[in-house]
Amino acid sequence: AYVNGRYQDMRDASVNIEDRGYQFADGIYEVCEVRGGKLVDMPRHLARLQRSLGELRIAEPMPLSALSVVMHEVVRRNRVQFGIVYLQISRGVARRDHGFPAGSVKPSVVVTARTINPAKGAENAARGIKVITVPENRWPRVDIKSTALLPNVLAKQAAREAGAYEAWYVDSDGFVTEGSSSNAWIVTKEGRVVTRPDKSGILSGITRSVLKDALEALQIRFEERAFTPEEAAGAAEAFVTAASMIVMPVVAIDGHTIGSGKPGPVALRLREQFHRFAA
Ligand code: PDD
Numbered sequence: 034a035y036v037n038g039r040y041q042d043m044r045d046a047s048v049n050i051e052d053r054g055y056q057f058a059d060g061i062y063e064v065c066e067v068r069g070g071k072l073v074d075m076p077r078h079l080a081r082l083q084r085s086l087g088e089l090r091i092a093e094p095m096p097l098s099a100l101s102v103v104m105h106e107v108v109r110r111n112r113v114q115f116g117i118v119y120l121q122i123s124r125g126v127a128r129r130d131h132g133f134p135a136g137s138v139k140p141s142v143v144v145t146a147r148t149i150n151p152a153k154g155a156e157n158a159a160r161g162i163k164v165i166t167v168p169e170n171r172w173p174r175v176d177i178k179s180t181a182l183l184p185n186v187l188a189k190q191a192a193r194e195a196g197a198y199e200a201w202y203v204d205s206d207g208f209v210t211e212g213s214s215s216n217a218w219i220v221t222k223e224g225r226v227v228t229r230p231d232k233s234g235i236l237s238g239i240t241r242s243v244l245k246d247a248l249e250a251l252q253i254r255f256e257e258r259a260f261t262p263e264e265a266a267g268a269a270e271a272f273v274t275a276a277s278m279i280v281m282p283v284v285a286i287d288g289h290t291i292g293s294g295k296p297g298p299v300a301l302r303l304r305e306q307f308h309r310f311a312a
Pocket of ligand 1: 216
């Protein structure tokens, strides 16, 4: 792990108990895919990271190019070929007080990397995952990739306890926003790929933005609009996207089978083609 300037064994790595990330979840994070030892879509991840820091007025702890070097180095030291790299930046260490600390506090930086067996993802993708729906109960600033994820933790746990893999939030108007750790998509019976616009209610996913490029290049019809769980249940296909899952087919929502009950051809094709369009 990289912790505030030092590379350490994970077992020895630790942060101060008065870190605001620990006490207030006053921080932001990124998760990037590692594929063949390389970090996927770094420029977009770094741009989103910079935006998240700006929205929370957390200082950039080092230039983005240096952060990128650290992330590559943690991946290299852990010999990760396939997996993820996690980067977290908190506002820093200060005596507990809700308002920002007076004076300049150094933000804390933690980077870890972990191998994920690609066979596991392939297995899930071949079977397709189930989702449940839960009422949207998060703050309106879900566009910020904040480490304050308690509602997401509870939603994911609810999914697990229901025998599902992901939970989709449904807003007060009855529309799906996104998953607890992924963006939500459907494919209509007419073959249109649909996902919610990133103007409100969702994190602007990097996988989502790359997939939009892929859809355009592959000339697959695409609509950016909100959809309901009922529309998803009656759709031809559904899937989720995230750096940790790429394109993952969804075969059931709240116990209703979607399409054939098997991963759909569009989702599987997009999963297969994804890295052609990733940087
Ligand atoms: N989650 N929406 C939410 C709430 C997320 O947490 C994520 C990613 C996404 C997809 O974003 P991206 O395509 O940039 O990964 C959408 C990461 C993987 C996580 O928290 O582990």
